[in-house]
Amino acid sequence: MERLQSSVVRTPPNSTVVQRRSKSYRQSYRSCLGAPSRLGLTPGLTARRLNSSRRALKSHVITEKVNPEHLALLVKTEWRLSYVTPLHQFRHTQLKRYSRQLSAFIAAEKQQGVAMEVEGSQSGFRVSFSVVQGLAATDDDAETVLIQIYSTPVFARQDEPQKSVWSGWLTCINGNPEYLQSLPKGFTCLPLFGGSGAEVLTSLVKSWFQRTFDCCFGPLEINHTSLQWLAALWTNCHTESNLQHLKMIWTLPVVPPLQVTYTVNPQDAWELWMSVRKDRLERTEEEAEAGSIDIEEVVRFVQGLKSHFYRHFRLDLSAGNLNQVSTTLGSAKSSGKIKISNSRYMITTLTLLTECALLKMPI
Amino acid sequence: MDDSARRLLQRIMRRIPAQMLKPTLDKWGRLTAAQRQSMDFTESKWALTEKLLAICEENEMTVKHITELEMIHVIENPDHCMWYALQLMDPEEDVHSVELTQFKEQFKSHLRELIRHVSIKIKKHTDEAVWIRIAWGDSFSRPNHLKPTYVVHHLQTPYVFVTSLTSKLKPLLSQALVLSTRYQAIKDASLSGRKLTAIRDLLMRQYQQVFPTKYPSPLAENDQNASNILINKEQAELAASRHQKACEAFGDGMLPQLQSAVYKLETKFRDHTNKTMTEREEAFRCVVKFASTNLLESLRHCASSGIASTPGTSLLSSIPLKGRNYFVITDNSPGPSSQTRQPSN
Numbered sequence: 153m154e155r156l157q158s159s160v161v162r163t164p165p166n167s168t169v170v171q172r173r174s175k176s177y178r179q180s181y182r183s184c185l186g187a188p189s190r191l192g193l194t195p196g197l198t199a200r201r202l203n204s205s206r207r208a209l210k211s212h213v214i215t216e217k218v219n220p221e222h223l224a225l226l227v228k229t230e231w232r233l234s235y236v237t238p239l240h241q242f243r244h245t246q247l248k249r250y251s252r253q254l255s256a257f258i259a260a261e262k263q264q265g266v267a268m269e270v271e272g273s274q275s276g277f278r279v280s281f282s283v284v285q286g287l288a289a290t291d292d293d294a295e296t297v298l299i300q301i302y303s304t305p306v307f308a309r310q311d312e313p314q315k316s317v318w319s320g321w322l323t324c325i326n327g328n329p330e331y332l333q334s335l336p337k338g339f340t341c342l343p344l345f346g347g348s349g350a351e352v353l354t355s356l357v358k359s360w361f362q363r364t365f366d367c368c369f370g371p372l373e374i375n376h377t378s379l380q381w382l383a384a385l386w387t388n389c390h391t392e393s394n395l396q397h398l399k400m401i402w403t404l405p406v407v408p409p410l411q412v413t414y415t416v417n418p419q420d421a422w423e424l425w426m427s428v429r430k431d432r433l434e435r436t437e438e439e440a441e442a443g444s445i446d447i448e449e450v451v452r453f454v455q456g457l458k459s460h461f462y463r464h465f466r467l468d469l470s471a472g473n474l475n476q477v478s479t480t481l482g483s484a485k486s487s488g489k490i491k492i493s494n495s496r497y498m499i500t501t502l503t504l505l506t507e508c509a510l511l512k513m514p515i
Numbered sequence: 516m517d518d519s520a521r522r523l524l525q526r527i528m529r530r531i532p533a534q535m536l537k538p539t540l541d542k543w544g545r546l547t548a549a550q551r552q553s554m555d556f557t558e559s560k561w562a563l564t565e566k567l568l569a570i571c572e573e574n575e576m577t578v579k580h581i582t583e584l585e586m587i588h589v590i591e592n593p594d595h596c597m598w599y600a601l602q603l604m605d606p607e608e609d610v611h612s613v614e615l616t617q618f619k620e621q622f623k624s625h626l627r628e629l630i631r632h633v634s635i636k637i638k639k640h641t642d643e644a645v646w647i648r649i650a651w652g653d654s655f656s657r658p659n660h661l662k663p664t665y666v667v668h669h670l671q672t673p674y675v676f677v678t679s680l681t682s683k684l685k686p687l688l689s690q691a692l693v694l695s696t697r698y699q700a701i702k703d704a705s706l707s708g709r710k711l712t713a714i715r716d717l718l719m720r721q722y723q724q725v726f727p728t729k730y731p732s733p734l735a736e737n738d739q740n741a742s743n744i745l746i747n748k749e750q751a752e753l754a755a756s757r758h759q760k761a762c763e764a765f766g767d768g769m770l771p772q773l774q775s776a777v778y779k780l781e782t783k784f785r786d787h788t789n790k791t792m793t794e795r796e797e798a799f800r801c802v803v804k805f806a807s808t809n810l811l812e813s814l815r816h817c818a819s820s821g822i823a824s825t826p827g828t829s830l831l832s833s834i835p836l837k838g839r840n841y842f843v844i845t846d847n848s849p850g851p852s853s854q855t856r857q858p859s860n
Contacts, residue, residue: 407816408807409807409813412803424792427792430791456784464778464803464829467829
């Protein structure tokens, strides 16, 4: 740990890795990834990208490990994503206290006049923090935390079920172990945040977290590479769960903007994907690699789809932006919204998103 | 005034935007001067509806009168429903002698023969279009005025535009149209959209078209912001030629506001970098939908900005060329096949 820290300090001045002098001398995530290049001349630059290869989607049957109520909530809701910097002094054992504190905070903000367009302006809010056990993939991952806000109407009957007006979660799935281990004591890393419900409540929850744990939230867009990964990873699962379609939405920058929705039959998409994989497997001839997918295969797959399109319409989709990818397994939008409709592939999708969040985090 | 008339009137009042109320009611002409004066158009729509209901009760109006009002509104604002284009085929010899009164009589009598309870209202609009409003009933029930079908036919052209029509009623309407217009068949023109004016202009080519010429076009005089003189000089000729080709493919000036086009592709995958897929026998099935607030304008811009290459040969130019926005493309046909689809309601 000592050795690594001192070498970070010695990085050349023209490096793009910026060291922030906060009370936590956290090692930069990017310098972690660039371990081999630290001794070389271009530190940090090679590290700034997603893993170029990842293990193929294995459907994890998590229904046995995870509370089904929690799962039902996580699946079939569209979440707006943000990245979160590591939380200082966050304890999974203090969740009841946090629930009370957040409730009080929301009530205080409401008194101060923050407009809350939630049904029943007379109602109060009850917050519940809980741990979603069973999602964490490795020992380094912190357990996922689920937050739910219920509205408590003033004249509620005893047996009336409380209505959930907002939910959110913080998670870390298969986070980079070097980075997680390099965090100083007292920091918990839950870099991926998803929220669903009134925007006002989302910003209140975020500001409470920022105050209490000295962290920072920021919007997480899903960039075009990650969307392509999701398209390929989901297509890869077609034999296990019927995709019904692979739908991609592009926007072309013309006046007025043109939206192209390209929906591919799942069997044909799968065959195209397999043909791309077969080529690569034939070339590398390594059995160990069979389980993992390379970025090149993903790119070739999407390129194949684009060239089929070009052959008919003479329009190059690369001129536009890929905005959305959806299948029955889930849908992802470039604005940072994700919906995972099938719990079997939750782990792999969240792994990809955790990686995006860790990369997007400012140092 | 019975219940159905009342409900119909309430429905119509909800649909007419506030600023259009007075002109529409004036055009309807069924209110006396005193009644018109008593309507205060600054009140809320709800209050006005109540007032109008009272006036209609006073005048003892029936459903027939109320449907007149609806028709006036729809003719003025046809862009609120989905319109589907149909084309009449195989004209008989005397097709050109069909004129308005003959068409009206024939259509009404044929349709009444086919279905007992039906309410038909025909009106000729100023621009040579004949508007027909049909409320369908069946052997047991009276016509349902809440779900009417509107039909627009331009006499002397083979084109007909219809709004919501169930698959059960379509053959009846088709039969009545074919018999009264002296054609032998009718088919789906694979063109649909919300703006009636747009699909009409597209189908009947009533917009500015540019024909291919061999000579440099006057379009090169279009104003261009001279940001960098050298770059502009180099690019000017290329840009002008792209613009010319774009206009040839899609038209010049104001284009009909089509909102979407759907292509169902069932062609084989051919890519020289991917042998496995190219050798595959089955078609690669996919559906591509293009959507925009003004689709033809977007496509023209794609062509003139270079995002689309060779616009004249691509499938996209078939939209204005053939006046369609639904295509099924298979390997056997070099262009769009003649397969049709049923308009859904």
